[in-house]
Amino acid sequence: xxxxxxxxxxxxxxxxxxxxxVIFAVxxxxxxxxxxxxxxxxxxPDTLAALRTELGLDxxxxxxxxxxxxxMLRGDFGTSYTYRTPVSQMIADRMxxxxxxxxxxxxxxxxxxxxxxxxxxxxxxxxxDLTVMSATQLGVAIPNFxxxxxxxxxxAINLRWFNAGGFSGWDKxxxxxxxxxxxxxxALALPQAAILARxxxxxxxxxxxxxxxxxxxxxxxxxxxxxWRHGLRNALIPVLTIIGLQFSFLLAxxxxxxxxxYLPGLGRLVFQSISSRDLIVVESVVMLLVFxxxxxxxxxxxxxxxxxxxxxxxx
Amino acid sequence: xxxxxxxxxxxxxxxxxxxxxxxxxxxYDYAALNIPAKLQTPNAQHWFGTDHFGRDMFSMxxxxxxxxxxxxxxxxxxxxxxxxxxxxxxxxxxxxxxxELIMRGNDLVFxxxxxxxxxxxxxxxxxxxxxxxxxxxIFNIPVFARITRGAALSLWEREFIMAARVAGxxxxxxxxxxxxxxxxxxxxxxxxxxxxxxxxxxxxxxYVGLGAQPPTPSWGRMLADAQTMVSFAPHLALIPGFAxxxxxxxxxxxxxxxxxxxxPRIRVARS
Numbered sequence: 001x002x003x004x005x006x007x008x009x010x011x012x013x014x015x016x017x018x019x020x021x022v023i024f025a026v027x028x029x030x031x032x033x034x035x036x037x038x039x040x041x042x043x044x045p046d047t048l049a050a051l052r053t054e055l056g057l058d059x060x061x062x063x064x065x066x067x068x069x070x071x072m073l074r075g076d077f078g079t080s081y082t083y084r085t086p087v088s089q090m091i092a093d094r095m096x097x098x099x100x101x102x103x104x105x106x107x108x109x110x111x112x113x114x115x116x117x118x119x120x121x122x123x124x125x126x127x128x129d130l131t132v133m134s135a136t137q138l139g140v141a142i143p144n145f146x147x148x149x150x151x152x153x154x155x156a157i158n159l160r161w162f163n164a165g166g167f168s169g170w171d172k173x174x175x176x177x178x179x180x181x182x183x184x185x186x187a188l189a190l191p192q193a194a195i196l197a198r199x200x201x202x203x204x205x206x207x208x209x210x211x212x213x214x215x216x217x218x219x220x221x222x223x224x225x226x227x228w229r230h231g232l233r234n235a236l237i238p239v240l241t242i243i244g245l246q247f248s249f250l251l252a253x254x255x256x257x258x259x260x261x262y263l264p265g266l267g268r269l270v271f272q273s274i275s276s277r278d279l280i281v282v283e284s285v286v287m288l289l290v291f292x293x294x295x296x297x298x299x300x301x302x303x304x305x306x307x308x309x310x311x312x313x314x315x
Numbered sequence: 316x317x318x319x320x321x322x323x324x325x326x327x328x329x330x331x332x333x334x335x336x337x338x339x340x341x342x343y344d345y346a347a348l349n350i351p352a353k354l355q356t357p358n359a360q361h362w363f364g365t366d367h368f369g370r371d372m373f374s375m376x377x378x379x380x381x382x383x384x385x386x387x388x389x390x391x392x393x394x395x396x397x398x399x400x401x402x403x404x405x406x407x408x409x410x411x412x413x414x415e416l417i418m419r420g421n422d423l424v425f426x427x428x429x430x431x432x433x434x435x436x437x438x439x440x441x442x443x444x445x446x447x448x449x450x451x452x453i454f455n456i457p458v459f460a461r462i463t464r465g466a467a468l469s470l471w472e473r474e475f476i477m478a479a480r481v482a483g484x485x486x487x488x489x490x491x492x493x494x495x496x497x498x499x500x501x502x503x504x505x506x507x508x509x510x511x512x513x514x515x516x517x518x519x520x521x522y523v524g525l526g527a528q529p530p531t532p533s534w535g536r537m538l539a540d541a542q543t544m545v546s547f548a549p550h551l552a553l554i555p556g557f558a559x560x561x562x563x564x565x566x567x568x569x570x571x572x573x574x575x576x577x578x579p580r581i582r583v584a585r586s
Contacts, residue, residue: 011419011422014419015422015423015426018423019423019426019427023435026435026436026439027435027439029439030438030439030440137564137567137568138560138564140563140567141511141559141560141561141563141564141567142556142560143515143518143519143522143535143538143556143559143560145519145522145538146518146538146552146555146556146559146560149538149541149542149545149552149556150552150556152545153545153546153549153552157545157546248428249428251428252428252429252430252431253430255430255431255434255523256430256519256522256523259522259523260542270434270438271523274434274438279438279439282435282438286431286432286434286435289428289431290426290427290428290431293426293427293428294426297426
């Protein structure tokens with residue numbers, strides 16, 4: 001297990017290094033000089049030069065890459081070109097919206113998908129199964145931002161159960177905070193729940209054909225008892241992997257959903273920074289998201305290997 | 316042929332036909348402003364109603380189909396034309412440094428949240444249909460490379476490949492003449508699925524303003540425009556939404572149906 005973990009950790013580091021190089025390179029070839037963008041077209045050459053020195057733009061590319069990486073390792077993400085505030089602070093503020101939103105959506109998606117998948121598998125080929133499967137077909141075809149607009153139309157504009165957008169902030173209490181994240185979380189969770197329900201169903205159907213399930217039945221367990229005691233636990237392995245992967249989709253998906261609900265999260269930060277060409281913010285947020293995704297996948301791999309010893313020897 | 320395949324192919328061809336037809340005919344000029352006729356609900360003159368500039372929604376949906384299909388199709392094209400040769404090469408040189416390099420590169424692209432990178436690319440190089448195609452296309456490459464390699468690996472073990480090697484054919488020629496035709500079915504099915512994902516991705520990118528730019532209509536941007544008016548003109552949001560859902564649904568059903576239809580084992584089991 002230790003050997004496997006170290007090997008995976010090494011590949012995690014390589015992935016992160018290559019990812020950071022790619023992101024840095026893409027931002028580097030972006031046209032336009034941040035200093036002249038900040039000062040406008042009428043800037044004096046010496047002020048421009050001074051600002052370039054202050055921002056570290058006069059250093060070589062390699063120096064800037066190294067200082068970006070070492071800075072990030074210390075938690076220093078640089079200073080925003082437009083707001084002149086530390087990027088780490090801006091990210092930390094927004095994180096308190098995006099992360100709870102992604103986790104909320106993950107919880108919802110699991111809460112919907114598990115019963116739906118189990119129900120469909122237990123009613124295989126019958127009307128109940130067909131209904132759930134058709135619903136999941138529809139679920140994966142609906143763009144989440146459109147679903148979000150429909151939720152706003154019905155539950156915010158017509159029924160007035162929720163606000164159409166904005167975030168109350170956590171200082172008004174957990175309930176108020178969760179209340180304002182509910183519609184976005186539902187919109188985000190829907191397509192993921194559809195995928196997860198399909199995975200849950202097929203994982204269970206695979207398990208139902210296994211010998212140990214037949215043994216469980218032969219022992220006198222009813223279909224339902226065998227499914228709950230033996231089937232579900234074994235089916236969870238592939239399902240957990242998908243849940244891990246979904247976290248990254250949810251985090252990335254929240255970027256668009258935040259636009260629909262005007263939520264002050266990482267997504268809005270990215271778009272604001274793009275429109276003001278505040279590329280250092282874009283660079284750091286993207287790196288952070290990639291870091292989160294790669295790390296979550298790494299943890300899922302480790303958890304998977306811990307559960308299923310056969311995997312450790314394979315790589 | 317299954318019901319899925321017929322229904323899926325029907326829906327998909329409807330959208331493709333609308334897109335093709337829009338080159339020669341639309342009920343109105345999709346860009347023509349007609350403020351007095353603004354925000355009409357669907358009626359006999361304007362089948363899908365009009366938007367806040369009085370533009371005909373039906374014409375915009377038709378031309379928008381063109382944008383969606385073009386972006387998604389080209390993105391699948393990028394993915395296939397780069398991913399398939401990479402997958403074939405990796406399989407032909409299984410276990411070599413080349414295989415290792417290609418597969419690790421694939422893992423890396425997979426690790427990026429695709430939407431985030433699409434946003435990065437369009438942010439840096441500017442918003443537009445071409446950059447959206449590239450951004451979506453990049454993420455199709457590892458999908459096709461992986462699926463091609465997986466299928467090709469099992470083919471390399473088969474006798475007819477052995478025979479081709481004995482006949483003196485090189486790895487490249489065997490890949491092109493024997494492996495590729497045998498993985499084609501799989502690629503068609505995957506292509507359909509990636510096509511539908513491409514439609515969704517394009518809609519998402521153009522919704523946040525990073526897709527095709529005005530005046531070119533796109534379904535995603537029609538939704539973005541509709542957002543502030545959804546309370547008094549819901550048809551502005553409903554119609555492009557239904558267009559996206561039906562297209563994606565059609566392609567997914569077609570993919571499922573094709574997979575069953577092209578897989579002889581399932582076909583035999585059915586009949």
